[in-house]
Amino acid sequence: MENHTPGSGTSPTSAELDAADPLAAQRAAFYSPDEGELAAYLDGNSLGRPLKATASNLASFVQDAWGSRLIRGWDEQWMDEPTVVGDRIGEVTLGAAAGQVTVGDSTSVMLYKLIRAAVDAQPGRDEIVVDRDNFPTDRFIIEGIAAEKGASIVWVSANPASGVRTGDLEGLVGERTAVVVLSHVAYRSGFLADARAITAMVKDAGALMLWDLCHSVGSVPLELDEWGVDLAVGCTYKYLNGGPGSPAFAYVNASQQGRLRQPIWGWMGADNPFGMTESYKPATGIRSFITGTPPVLAMQPLKDMVELIASVGMEAVREKSIRLTEHAISLADELLVPLGVEIASPRDPAERGSHITVDHPLFGQVTTVLWERGVIPDFRPPHGLRIGLSPLSTGYGELELGMTAIRDALAELL
Ligand SMILES: Cc1ncc(COP(=O)(O)O)c(C=O)c1O
Numbered sequence: 001m002e003n004h005t006p007g008s009g010t011s012p013t014s015a016e017l018d019a020a021d022p023l024a025a026q027r028a029a030f031y032s033p034d035e036g037e038l039a040a041y042l043d044g045n046s047l048g049r050p051l052k053a054t055a056s057n058l059a060s061f062v063q064d065a066w067g068s069r070l071i072r073g074w075d076e077q078w079m080d081e082p083t084v085v086g087d088r089i090g091e092v093t094l095g096a097a098a099g100q101v102t103v104g105d106s107t108s109v110m111l112y113k114l115i116r117a118a119v120d121a122q123p124g125r126d127e128i129v130v131d132r133d134n135f136p137t138d139r140f141i142i143e144g145i146a147a148e149k150g151a152s153i154v155w156v157s158a159n160p161a162s163g164v165r166t167g168d169l170e171g172l173v174g175e176r177t178a179v180v181v182l183s184h185v186a187y188r189s190g191f192l193a194d195a196r197a198i199t200a201m202v203k204d205a206g207a208l209m210l211w212d213l214c215h216s217v218g219s220v221p222l223e224l225d226e227w228g229v230d231l232a233v234g235c236t237y238k239y240l241n242g243g244p245g246s247p248a249f250a251y252v253n254a255s256q257q258g259r260l261r262q263p264i265w266g267w268m269g270a271d272n273p274f275g276m277t278e279s280y281k282p283a284t285g286i287r288s289f290i291t292g293t294p295p296v297l298a299m300q301p302l303k304d305m306v307e308l309i310a311s312v313g314m315e316a317v318r319e320k321s322i323r324l325t326e327h328a329i330s331l332a333d334e335l336l337v338p339l340g341v342e343i344a345s346p347r348d349p350a351e352r353g354s355h356i357t358v359d360h361p362l363f364g365q366v367t368t369v370l371w372e373r374g375v376i377p378d379f380r381p382p383h384g385l386r387i388g389l390s391p392l393s394t395g396y397g398e399l400e401l402g403m404t405a406i407r408d409a410l411a412e413l414l
C-alpha cells in the first residue's frame with residue numbers, strides 16, 4: 001500500500017483541522033490512558049470517555065456527601081437529584097423547560113414506562129408505530145407491550161441508510177395510532193431524522209410522538225419544547241459521558257403529565273414516599289415517572305459533562321461534530337473506498353449525527369485486529385464498522401490515525 005498523507009488533496013489536513021479547532025483545549029479535560037495502550041478511541045457513541053474532574057468529584061461525593069451526611073443526604077439533596085439533574089440536562093441539551101425531565105432506570109425501562117403509558121392513555125388507539133431498523137431494545141420493549149395490551153405493531157420499512165422520513169410514515173400513522181417510536185439519530189447509519197416535521201405529522205394524526213435520543217443527546221442540539229415533542233428517552237453513557245450503566249433520562253411534555261400514568265408504581269414516584277401510605281397515589285408532575293430509589297451515585301459523573309457542554313454550548317459541539325464526520329467521510333473515500341468499502345451513512349451533514357458507518361464483509365475480523373492495536377471503533381453485524389466521534393474528546397489526528405489503521409488492517413486481510 002502506497003504511503004501518503006491523507007487529506008492532502010483539496011480538503012484540509014488533520015493537522016490543519018486540529019490547529020484551527022476552537023474546542024481542541026477541551027480534549028485535555030478527559031482521562032486518557034498511556035500512549036501505546038490507546039491510539040484512537042472511535043467509540044464514544046457507545047461509551048464516552050471519563051472526564052478527569054469526575055474522578056475527584058466522585059471521591060469527594062463519597063467522602064463529603066455520602067460519607068459525612070449519610071442518610072441525611074436524602075432529605076438534604078438526593079431526593080431531588082433526579083429532577084434537578086433532569087432539569088439541567090433539559091436546559092443544556094434538550095431545549096426543555098424545567099419540570100419535564102427525570103433521571104433514573106435504564107433506557108429500556110424508561111421506554112417501557114413511557115410507551116406503556118402512551119398506549120394506556122389512548123383507548124381505541126391500538127397501534128404502535130416503530131421502524132424495523134430501530135435499536136433492538138426499542139423493538140423488543142414494543143413487542144412486549146403489544147403482547148401485554150393486545151396492540152398491533154406497525155413496522156416502518158425505511159431505507160436504513162437514508163432513514164425514516166415523513167413520507168415513510170404516510171398511510172401508517174392514523175386514527176388507530178397510539179404512539180410512534182423512532183430514534184432521532186439511527187444507531188447504525190447515523191441518519192438524523194427531521195424531528196420537527198415528523199413530530200408535527202404524528203401529532204396531526206392525534207398520536208403521541210416518542211423520540212429515542214440515545215445517539216443525539218450531547219451531540220446534536222435539540223428543541224423538544226419547540227418541536228412539540230410529547231415524550232423522549234435517552235441514555236447518558238454516550239455523549240453525556242456518565243460512565244458504564246449511568247442512568248437514562250425521560251422527558252414528558254408538561255401537557256401530557258396529568259394524562260399519562262406510568263405502569264411501574266413504586267414508592268419513590270408516589271405522592272408522599274415517607275408517608276408509608278396504604279395504597280399508591282402518584283406524585284404530581286414529572287416525579288410520578290420515578291419508581292424506586294434513584295441511582296444518585298451513578299448520576300454524579302454525567303453532571304460534569306453537562307457542565308462542560310454548557311460552558312462551550314451545543315452549537316459549538318454540533319459544529320465540531322459535523323467537521324469530524326466530514327473529515328471521516330473524506331478519509332474513508334480516500335483510504336477505504338478503493339479497498340471495496342462502502343459508506344453506509346448520509347453524505348449530507350444536515351442528515352447525519354456524530355458517527356459514520358462503513359461496510360465491508362471483513363470488518364468483523366478487522367475489528368479484532370484493531371482492538372489489539374489500540375484502535376477502537378465498534379462492529380455492528382452483519383458488516384458495519386461504526387466510527388463514533390465524540391466532539392469534545394476526539395481529535396482530527398486521532399481520527400486519521402484510526403482510519404489509517406482500518407485501511408492497513410483491511411489491506412492485510414484482503
Ligand atoms: C437507540 C438506543 N436505544 C437504547 C439503547 C440502550 O438501552 P439501555 O440503556 O437500556 O441498555 C441504546 C444503546 O445501548 C441505543 O443505541
Ligand SMILES: Nc1c(O)cccc1C(=O)C[C@H](N)C(=O)O
Pocket residue numbers: 045046047187214
Ligand atoms: N449500552 C451498551 C452496553 O451496555 C454495552 C456495549 C455497548 C452498549 C451500547 O451503548 C451500544 C449502543 N447503544 C449501540 O448503538 O450499539
